[in-house]
């Protein structure tokens with residue numbers, strides 16, 4: 186299938202030109218084959234483009250209709266249009282030079298009148314996507330099912346109080362898993378958009394959570410049966426569209442996975458703006474997941490300090506990117522996950538090039554973050570300073586305590602022997618300045 190160049194004709198392949206370039210359609214720091222910390226830059230990130238924001242979203246908001254002209258919506262036949270959309274997507278992906286994309290089932294193909302028709306629509310598009318993947322080398326980082334747009338899911342999908350709706354959700358996840366496996370998807374995501382409640386008064390929370398556990402085990406079993414080898418991922422978010430979402434944050438999801446015996450198959454997909462909605466920092470949820478060996482993938486975006494909702498801005502904050510890359514470098518990286526730009530251009534960004542600027546900015550921010558993080562970890566006193574704070578647990582009774590070998594009575598005896606500890610500064614300002622010292 187020849188790659189077309191009709192949807193973004195003004196843009197050529199984006200190339201690395203270095204920090205000195207003034208070409209806004211070039212990378213300043215993302216030099217995909219440059220070796221950093223032992224591997225090419227592109228393998229540190231495994232960047233992905235989110236199909237829904239980039240190719241489906243007309244940028245409407247609750248106050249106004251879409252502003253974005255999507256030239257691939259040129260037919261009156263919806264199936265023809267999703268085929269054009271796929272062409273446009275692969276033109277964009279190859280010009281940008283990202284290795285991956287991510288989709289919801291409904292981004293690829295619309296729902297039909299019956300489950301059978303819906304499955305057929307998806308199959309047709311999956312076959313076409315497979316050809317595009319083969320022609321371009323672009324791969325699927327993860328697939329997912331959209332279990333939140335259709336009105337039937339207004340009270341939830343897996344946690345809906347009506348069993349009939351749960352069955353529809355299951356049929357949808359089955360088809361989305363089939364599609365993901367057919368396309369060689371490396372992960373499969375569950376984002377529980379409406380798995381939560383609007384009012385606790387009409388909700389049996391424990392019953393709904395148990396249903397979610399049963400649903401996820403059934404999905405896991407089906408996925409493994411059809412040969413899916415990748416990670417299942419849960420993407421935490423505390424609220425929106427529901428008032429309370431069950432997958433509130435990384436810590437809550439880890440507890441849920443343990444309760445429902447899902448830790449062998451599931452990891453977490455951490456999204457920056459979801460972590461901040463939960464009143465954490467992005468790095469908090471990434472660190473928590475990474476330290477428990479459960480960091481599966483990242484949805485890279487950014488909220489807004491002035492308001493509380495999920496703005497899905499493209500990431501441009503270098504300080505944040507440095508922190509995230511420090512965590513990834515210290516915890517063995519993000520593979521087999523990646524960094525998916527679950528982000529959208531603004532409603533008033535209406536030129537076709539804006540989508541390129543947005544992604545180039547995000548990729549360069551993380552590339553620069555990686556270079557700085559690598560320097561901090563290798564050349565500065567950062568690790569010594571941090572680990573030094575815990576030195577009293579490295580040997581002797583501190584080590585025994587950490588291994589669970591000392592009783593409360595024995596600890597009391599040590600307290601008497603040890604006397605009062607010296608005051609030790611946590612040096613927070615020094616740590617903060619250290620990051621800035623390397624941002625140069």
Ligand code: XUL
Nearest residue numbers: 329376420456484495527
């Ligand atoms: C919504 C969100 C989703 C998931 C996939 O806030 O992040 O797009 O990433 O369903």
Ligand code: CO
Nearest residue numbers: 420456484527
């Ligand atoms: Co997301």
